[in-house]
Amino acid sequence: MLVVKDFHKSYGNKEIVKGISFEVNDGEIFGFIGHNGAGKTTTIKSIVGILDFESGEILIDGKSIKKNPIDCKKILAYIPDNPDLYEHLTGIKYLNFICDLYDVPSDVRLTRIKELSSELELEQNLGDSISSYSHGMKQKLALISAFVHNPKLLVLDEPFVGLDPKAAFTLKKRMRKMCDEGCSIFFSSHVLEVVEKLCDKVAILKDGVIMLQGDTEEIISKNSLEEIFLGIEK
Structure with a gap:
C-alpha cells in the first residue's frame, strides 16, 4: 500500500x-x-x-x-500532530464538509458519523461550534474525519x-x-x-x-x- x-x-x-x-x-x-x-x-x-x-x-x-x-x-487520510480545524463550523458541518470532499453518499455518511461519534463519545457535541471544543474533543473530531471516508x-x-x-x-x-x-x-x-x-x-x-x-x-x-x-x- x-x-x-x-x-x-x-x-x-x-x-x-x-x-x-x-x-x-x-x-x-x-x-x-x-x-x-x-x-x-x-x-x-x-x-x-x-x-x-x-x-x-x-x-x-x-x-x-x-x-x-x-x-x-x-x-488516504492524514492527521497531523496538531490538527487545524475550521473552528467557525460546528462538528457536524465539518464532518459533512469532509464527506463532501470525498464523495461519501448521504446515507453512508449518516451511519458512519453516528457510529464513530458514538464510539468516541462526541455524538452529543457535534452540534456545537468547534471553537468551544477542548483539545481532546478536537482530536476526536479529527479522527472521525479521517475514518469517515474509509x-x-x-x-x-x-x-x-x-x-x-x-x-x-x-x-x-x-x-x-x-x-x-x-x-x-x-x-x-x-x-x-x-x-x-x-x-x-x-x-x-x-x-x-x-x-x-x-x-x-x-x-x-x-x-x-x-x-x-x-x-x-x-
Whole structure:
C-alpha cells in the first residue's frame, strides 16, 4: 500500500532525511519512531503530499504522490500532530464538509458519523461550534474525519496526544479493526508501549536514517522496544 524508496529531504543545505526506504503492506500497522527532530514529521508530510522532496520515490497503492497527487489523496487520510480545524463550523458541518470532499453518499455518511461519534463519545457535541471544543474533543473530531471516508491508507502523526485513556483504548481498537478490513496504517508516536503492542512492523529513525526496522515481534524478542530505542539513542 505504501512504498518509500531512497527518500531524501533537505531544508536549504541541511539534509533532514537521508535516503530511507520501507514498505507498509495491506492490512498492516507500521510504527515510525524516533526522537524529536529525527525527521519523522518531515517524512510524513512528504508521504501525504504536503512537502516536495529532492530524490527518491513515494508510492501509494502503486501511484506516485508526485505524479498522481489527487489519486493518492483520494484514498488516504492524514492527521497531523496538531490538527487545524475550521473552528467557525460546528462538528457536524465539518464532518459533512469532509464527506463532501470525498464523495461519501448521504446515507453512508449518516451511519458512519453516528457510529464513530458514538464510539468516541462526541455524538452529543457535534452540534456545537468547534471553537468551544477542548483539545481532546478536537482530536476526536479529527479522527472521525479521517475514518469517515474509509481510507485505504491512514497516516497519523502522534494520534494519541490529548486523548483520555478511554478514547485512546477506543482508537487502538478502531485502528486494528480498520486493518483487519484491509486498511493500512502508518503512524508515529512517542508512546513506545502502544507502538510495541499495536504495530505489526516498526522502524526507528535517528538523525534522518533508519537504524532498525522489521517485524515488531522479532525486534522485541529479547528486549522491550523502549530498551532498544534508548540503546540506539545513546
